[in-house]
Amino acid sequence: MRRQAENTVPAADPDDVTLSRHLTRARRRVRLILSARYLVVAMSLVVAAVAVAIVWPMMGAAAAWAALVAGVLAVASACLRTPDVREIAATVDGRLHRADATVTAAALRGNRDPIARLIVRDAIAGLTNERMASVFPFELGRPAIVAAAATVVCIVVAAGVTEWRATESTASGGMRIASREDQTSSRPRPPQTGQEQATQSDSITAAAQSAPATTRVETDATRRTDSSQRETDLAQSERPTGLATAPSGDDRPRGSRGDRPLPSQARPDLGRTSSSGSGTSGTAGSGGPSSASRPDAGQTGASLRAQTARTGPVGGVRLEDGSEGAGGVQQGRLRADTMRATVPSAANYRQSYRAARTHVDAAIARDEVPLSRRTYVRDYFLAIAPRD
């Protein structure tokens, strides 16, 4: 019975099948184009989110989630908003100037009226030689283009912000050091007698000797600050001398950072420097021996001054306090020992460091270093900056 019923069921008209195939092809093409459009928008959102995450790392997770949601929504929208067959047929008619032939034929599929058959046949004839790629060219559309352009702008802005931040952080570190130096140098120092100076030097020396751990054990923050200071010191060591606060007896500026000796100069004299008790400024005058513990104490103030002038200040800001007397000697020794333990030749190291640092800065400027590693690389090079 069922078999008989199946045989009597009129077969699907071949024209209807052909028309449906054409319309399905067109619909598939439209869906592809829509998906591409929405994906461009979604990818733009993702790229924008990545840029935001780079600029504001705190928002990285939220941006990633937002991008993910946007991408899913875009794909879902592309699938849901694919026009139905009737709309597709109307679009085909509009683009091929077919005078509603396709949309009428689509509506008359399955109709046995001879006029309907003729309409379907004519619609197929009009679609047979048409390529769907030419009917629906691959156009991204204005929203996708605008999204892509906005993404490019976002990337450029993000890169600019990142660069500006790097520059600002470097500049602010230098400014901090400079301001601290200004405060130190501009602070009027009361006149000190030789005994006061000796007492002060002794107390500083004692403090330095009694607290070596605090000198060596540094937090990250202080290390970073010190690194910035060392950087500043390094930069200032290249300046011409003559910016000292007051000339010393041998016409060399005293207390200026510009005349700090290079480590290569200081290291051979370390023993003498440490024994001279000259400190950094050499203003101790003829204060006599600065410390009984030094093996060759007792040099004259002039020799100390000369020695100081040759060796220059040691250690930068932290040594300022010890520069007034022989107390600074101990610090100079400590630091020199540290340097000697790591770098055999300070002069070569400075040159090597400078070359390496230049290379790294250029690499960072060319975006060859990943954004996430730039801070690390900078900190590293600040940490290994040559000490005086």
Added chain:
Amino acid sequence: VKGTVLSNQDINAATSAAEIEARAETFRECFHYLEAEIARVFVGQRDLVNHLLIGFFCQGHLLIEGLPGLGKTSLVRTLGEALNLRFSRIQCTPDLMPADVTGTNLLAETSDGLREFSFQRGPIFANIVLADELNRATPRTQAAFLEAMQECRVTVFGTTHRLEEPFSVFATQNPIEMEGTYPLPEAQLDRFFFKLTVRAPAGDELAEILNRTTGADRVHATPRFGIETVRSMADLVRRIKVSEPAMRLVQRILEATHPESPSAPAIVKKYVRYGASPRAAQAMTLAAKALALLAGRYHAASDDVRQVALPALNHRLIRNFHGEMEAVSTDAIVRGIVEAVGRDS
């Protein structure tokens, strides 16, 4: 095998499709033949001729408006001659009586000497009736045309007489001589399928008219086709499908003619008192079908509707006081409607 069994219905459908194609070809041939024959007599104005033929094949009644001497009568007469149809002309005057149009019972003597009433058919019993200057007839006589135009029949002394199809009334009226006329009421205007306007001939057309009409030979149309062909054509036109966009366009246009409609454009709200009736939509749809068939299609499209909107609507819009005072033509209003609807769609 399932899927390859053709039912009798399919076979009939295939046969009918071939037949319909042949009829459609005949329609186009007939249409172009009539265009050519009319062009031999009536010079220029192809749009007017086109609309006239479309209205005729849709079996509508047409109102032709134009100044005297522009060839309105020649146009309609040539159509009747070319199709070998019965043609009659009624010159409407104020003293024209309804019986003069429909016919009347006359007391006649039979062969055996008895006298009895026999119905004498009036000029309305024709395939193509030219009611010349219809607005000069009295409303009573004009009303005599109503039943004939709408129902395709006349009733005289309680007896109904059917009119032979095809039946079309081509009424003319003079737009300038309004004195002593009886303007057609809106109800009667609405019964006209199209209102066509005959314009004055241009320079070249006038020279051609002079050449043809002042010579020794008088031009006549050659009869071809016949009443059956016209009936077949009219039937074929009605079987043409209408696309969904075209149907929607007709609906929107009709809605836009009503000033109270939200979709009415500003020109309608400002100058129109009453919009078009559903009969206007019927006229647009039918005419669009004929136009589609003429274009070789079996479905009416939106463009077809746009092309026939003007002759189908321009006599169905009733202007308000502002429209009449500012002499805003209904043609301009209809164009505004079509433009507004096309812009919105």
